[in-house]
Amino acid sequence: MAADVHKKKGWEVPNGSLVPTDGQPMERSESPTPGLVQGTEPGAGQEGGMFVHTRSYEDLTSPEDGDVASRSPEEGRGDQADQTSMAHISKDFSELSTQLTGMALDLEEEMRLSQENEMDLSPQTARRDSARSEKEDEDVTMEAWRMHQKHVFVLSEAGKPVYSRYGSEEALSSTMGVMMALVSFLEAEKNAIRSIHADGYKVVFVRRSPLVLVAMARTRQSEQEIAHELLYIYYQILSLVTWTQLNHIFQQKQNYDLRRLLAGSERITDNLLDLMARDPSFLMGAARSLPMAAGLRDTVSTCLQQAKAKSLVFSILLSRNQLVSLVRRKDQFLHPIDLHLLFNLISSSSSFREGEAWTPICLPKFNSSGFFHAHISYLEQDLCLLLVSTDREDFFTISDCKHRFQERLRKRGVSHALLEALRTPFYSVSQVGIPDLRHFIYKSKSSGLFTSPEIEAPYVSEEEKQRLLELYQYLHSRAHNSSRPLKNIYFTGPSENLLAWVTSAFELYMCYSPLGTKAAAVSAVNKLMKWIRREEDRLFILTPQTY
């Protein structure tokens, strides 16, 4: 990866010559309805996707409303078209269930009010004692603390610490004060700070009133990607407290200590940061589906679909952050970000392994003003069932859905086959039959799913795996660079060659041995695409179900 800038070569592939199903690439900013190309790529679902339609990486980072965008110009460059559909869904939903929360307000109204009132607030100074959890406190003056690859800080607009990835927030309050000063200084000039680049570090700022998120990274990620990760942290906080409550609190009391409310959930945020550093799902903005025979998956999905209840919105079956099945209410779509937050919540706590959990959770991309109630239980060692309900009183009804689902699985005699499939969550890249191919990531944009083989030799050690993901991150950031996006990249490194191909329908990242030639790599694309097409019913969820 060293000195990669000089080794990178431009590479143009005549579109359509490689894969017959791919037509002319379209501009990202066109309408969000699937065009001719999208929806026919390998892995595309037959009856539309399961997720909110996200056409590109930028869609994921696009803010949910215009006001926020104007307050934080660094993130306001998303596809506008998708926002409207998102807003529409949220609106539908808030009409659908008013019992969701007592605080369900018109989001825009609330937003306008919050802006108008912000200046009138008299700061109260009652300092509350925060219930600190036994977070491992690191000495922030030590060299070891400075050596971390990526620091993440969250602070309130009053400059009060909310979260720090390493070290205690108290010890960092003066550092956070400086950060807030930097933000405020530029804002006074009607400007906004986006990033500072110095000495191999990138300091990235994301402003999401009433919070400011700051990352200080020595990684090779682009500024855009670091900002993307910060947004995930922001959404993670929203999923715990809701956007409405967060704003309400800070309207009441500008210098509120948010740590008090977030106490005990730092590890969820810690886990999210760790997960983003090693799971390509976040980079791809998609979910990985667990490979299994299409017939088996369909049966499982049908069982899941039949175990429904009135208040159920989503039934999700997952295994170690891989999607087994997802059933949703008709005309309700899950956003990949929300799904990632759910995956993160489940993987961050072992407490779900026992008993049945029933917890309020906000899905900020779906509806940032209210809580859903999630029923979380493990059916088997690595098989987790997540049932998302709108009614917090419905525990026993939802718990019954779980039992009905298990009962149906047993009656249909697929329990055993399902367990068998869980035992082989990955496939080997050798199945593709391309000798020089080491690894790949293929994302079908219309289904919001991606597939990827097991990471094998030479990427055995954690560092090597990390390095491979960083290479993908690099290609991804080049392909999705907001000012100069690339469609095709061929990258020659010292230890491997990589190829990236981004079209309106799919994204493909391939990693070859360093001995192969570019011509061979290009011809391998065709072969890989054919293989994926052949295996698509196993690798993807082609027939998603609704209640």
Added chain:
Amino acid sequence: MFKKNMAPRRTQQVRAGPSTEQSYVYKVVLLGSTAVGKSSIAFRYVKNDFRESMPTVGCSFFTQLVCLETATIKLEIWDTAGQEKYHSVCRLYYRGANAALLVYDIARKATFARAKLWLRELEKEFLHDEIVIVLVSNKTDLAAQREVTFEEAEEFAKSRSLIYMETSAKSNHHVTEVFMAVAHKLLKQEQQKESALQHQPWKKSRVDLREPSNQTKKCCMN
């Protein structure tokens, strides 16, 4: 099968087959500060095991069958999260409970104060005889760092007529006993209620339409 619903005071009697043994379902809720060992107590009781657990998210639900000599009791155990952000939803979890375990950590005085606050909240929600409350002082394995004395807690419990027990989920001290005490107490209350109905029919609160009532007579006289 036990019928499930969320109505408060849902103490149902289900006749188990031809035998006269009775079954009851009781809701038990664990309340207390963060990291006092609520989940560990539940885990010890249900699985008889101990592990360092992560903070609970929302709440966890367990069931456990208790077979007593005269009846079978199904305990529905709601293990709540101690974190403040879940405080507002905790009401949802303790509503309709038949018993509450107020858990605190003997090595942290503040958690004892928090348990007292929980008691006050429960007293607002329930009448005195509606709920069995146990004050559980957990982590007796940390006796060296003890901040709340046995006497202090016992006296407090006595003054509010709570059951008081010291436990250690880690060293499996008196955890099962807490739940057994709850089960016995609930059963005793149930039997008292029943016998009160049987032996003192004039005191039963229900109106029996078949019985001629005095009021009709009064009416006629007016």
